[in-house]
Amino acid sequence: MLNRANMLSAVTGRTQPWDMVIIGGGSSGLGAAVDAASRGYSVLLLEQWDFAKGTSSRSTKLVHGGVRYLAQGNVPLVREALHERGLMRKNAPHLVHDLSFVVPAFSLYDKVFYGVGLKSYDLLAGKLSFGKSRILNKKQASDLIPNLDANGLKGGILYHDGQFDDARLALNLAQTAAEQGAILLNYMPVRRLIKTGDKVTGVVAEDMETGQTFDIHAKVVINATGPFSDTIRRMDDAAAAKTISASQGIHIVLDRSFLAGNTAIMVPKTDDGRVLFAIPWHDHVVVGTTDTPIPEVSIEPRPLADEIEFVLSHAARYMTKDPTPVDVLSVFVGIRPLVTNPDAEKNTAALSRDHSLFVSKGNLVTICGGKWTTYRKMAEDTVN
Secondary structure: OOOHHHHHHHHHOOOOOEEEEEEOOOHHHHHHHHHHHHOOOOEEEEOOOOOOOOHHHOOOOEEOOOHHHHHOOOHHHHHHHHHHHHHHHHHOOOOEEEEEEEEEEOOHHHHHHHHHHHHHHHHHHHHHOOOOOEEEOHHHHHHHOOOEOOOOOOEEEEEEEEEEOHHHHHHHHHHHHHHOOOEEEOOOOEEEEEEEOOEEEEEEEEOOOOOOEEEEEEEEEEEOOHHHHHHHHHHHOOOOOOOEEEEEEEEEEEEHHHOOOOOEEEEOOOOOOOOEEEEEEOOEEEEEOOOEEOOOOOOOOOOOHHHHHHHHHHHHOOEOOOOOHHHOOEEEEEEEEEEOOHHHOOOHHHOOOOEEEEEOOOOOEEEEEOOHHHHHHHHHHHHO
8 A cells, every 4th residue: 555656656647736735744744644635635745754753653652631731721732632532542442542550649638639630631531531540549559550669658549541552553544544545755855845926836855765856736735744844834934933842852761670560650740840651661661751942853863861860860769679871771752843932932841732733825834733642633623
């Protein structure tokens, strides 16, 4: 189905403009391709590297409503994400499943505060709930997570969210888009936009395997390039305002011995105001994440020594066996395409994961922000 030679032939042999050309083969672009193709539009998606090469394959592997956004009072965002979480499990039950979490509580206040908050989380999920939360005593919390440091532990709160394989879901979306008639090409970066007058009417793309360039015409061009959104926007308008406040988040991978059992840990507040997760993943443990503002985006972001130390030191507060740098088996880094808020430039942890749509004077459509959990709603809004 995803035969690149056949896909390329569909491009070279086409004489009519495409209904939509989508730039970017991550969750946003792939989701938009599925949505548009299933409505009957002719769709061409162009990705400069592998599908889901960037942020979309470097997540915490969670499908979730966002507990910290509930604490911030962003109820509409949480309600929408919980609804989409339920739809993801219905649409991809082979990749999305329930995962139980324990929030460690070290005071009675923590048990009450987070217990009430997570009950609200349950209510917002409605009929698409993954399971009911409940308050645990110290023994119950320790039984679920034997490696949990019990020093000062008063108990915890058990709640449910979703876990998924981000890279596999991205490939399944590509397959589904192709089944619906979309053409998808990777290693086909867009070098510039084609404009007729002041309107965007296509793209010039280069086949990285041959060096050949193609003038591709379209009724609509969609910019779904995540952290690179501003680069494409400035192909349309060199003076386009900044829309992305990029931050990077790292995850470290540890041996499974650091987290016995099948329950994850969720720390609701770290020193920088984020949450920290330790989750079982393919017989290993993934721990993250950080939120570090970065001045420039890269296709291969690198972890900073301070970020690794941050994750290790926070994990050590909750694990009986303190992880050290030599225990880190690997590190992966993703860049968040957070939508700019002038009041939060120095603290990207304060930026919301709401998605935003921009339509330029030249009719370039840009979708940015959001997260994997809400990819379907983002796609629907974009195509609408």
